[in-house]
Amino acid sequence: MAKVADYYSVNEVSKPADKRVYHDNDQCRAGRDIPKHEQRKGQGGYRHCNDC
Numbered sequence: 001m002a003k004v005a006d007y008y009s010v011n012e013v014s015k016p017a018d019k020r021v022y023h024d025n026d027q028c029r030a031g032r033d034i035p036k037h038e039q040r041k042g043q044g045g046y047r048h049c050n051d052c
């Protein structure tokens, strides 16, 4: 597991507010499922992903 710069999905906003998260690990399954073009740098004001 490697820590990377914080990122989140542009589609996070379509989820319920309490489900929105950002990621910071390159091995996180949910994070890897986000296509590159849908990733945005930063935390987006969301919680930290539980799997990261």
Ligand SMILES: [Zn+2]
Residues within 6 Å of the ligand: 022, 023, 024, 025, 028, 029, 030, 031, 049, 050, 051, 052
């Ligand atoms: Zn994650």
